[in-house]
Amino acid sequence: EPEVTQTPSHQVTQMGQEVILRCVPISNHLYFYWYRQILGQKVEFLVSFYNNEISEKSEIFDDQFSVERPDGSNFTLKIRSTKLEDSAMYFCASGGGSYEQYFGPGTRLTVT
Amino acid sequence: GENVEQHPSTLSVQEGDSAVIKCTYSDSASNYFPWYKQELGKRPQLIIDIRSNVGEKKDQRIAVTLNKTAKHFSLHITETQPEDSAVYFCAAGSNYQLIWGAGTKLIIKP
Numbered sequence: 001e002p003e004v005t006q007t008p009s010h011q012v013t014q015m016g017q018e019v020i021l022r023c024v025p026i027s028n029h030l031y032f033y034w035y036r037q038i039l040g041q042k043v044e045f046l047v048s049f050y051n052n053e054i055s056e057k058s059e060i061f062d063d064q065f066s067v068e069r070p071d072g073s074n075f076t077l078k079i080r081s082t083k084l085e086d087s088a089m090y091f092c093a094s095g096g097g098s099y100e101q102y103f104g105p106g107t108r109l110t111v112t
Numbered sequence: 113g114e115n116v117e118q119h120p121s122t123l124s125v126q127e128g129d130s131a132v133i134k135c136t137y138s139d140s141a142s143n144y145f146p147w148y149k150q151e152l153g154k155r156p157q158l159i160i161d162i163r164s165n166v167g168e169k170k171d172q173r174i175a176v177t178l179n180k181t182a183k184h185f186s187l188h189i190t191e192t193q194p195e196d197s198a199v200y201f202c203a204a205g206s207n208y209q210l211i212w213g214a215g216t217k218l219i220i221k222p
Contacts, residue, residue, distance in 0.1 A: 048209055101158070103156050105155050
């Protein structure tokens with residue numbers, strides 16, 4: 001069964017540095033999402049992406065964040081200048097258009 | 113903004129008994145209500161979902177009910193088993209955005 005994959009599984013970075021988190025959605029899916037989950041807390045919506053543009057974004061998704069689908073398979077989340085409070089698990093998800101969203105294994109981002 | 117409230121935060125039930133988790137949402141435009149199960153250190157996994165044109169849906173031991181007028185929906189797990197122990201999240205929204213509840217830690221006592 002196809003799955004969403006994410007790399008790296010764990011990223012450690014210093015405050016102020018840029019990070020790029022990578023995702024490979026399920027191949028025939030059209031909707032792509034990024035979520036984050038601070039340890040022990042709920043999943044928070046960041047952004048959704050459809051038809052090569054952002055569909056919705058939350059208040060968390062400020063100017064420090066950007067998303068891109070550089071080719072036909074990858075979907076990336078960039079954080080330009082990381083802060084300590086960006087430390088979290090970041091999940092990518094994809095959907096085929098029938099509302100269901102399938103999650104990747106996550107990237108644990110640690111900002112020091 | 114949109115908000116989803118989930119109760120209880122922790123639920124402990126005897127193996128074999130039923131468990132019920134409840135959520136309320138604020139955005140009347142929400143038309144999709146999934147439930148996710150998350151085991152420790154793992155990704156959320158979709159276990160069941162319901163759309164706004166349906167009042168109830170069942171899949172083996174799991175069922176979900178939706179009351180659009182009252183803006184609440186519930187997850188029912190019958191004949192609970194040890195492998196049901198996990199954190200369960202409800203969510204509400206659309207194809208473009210899901211707002212999540214805070215989660216319910218379900219503990220199945222042997």
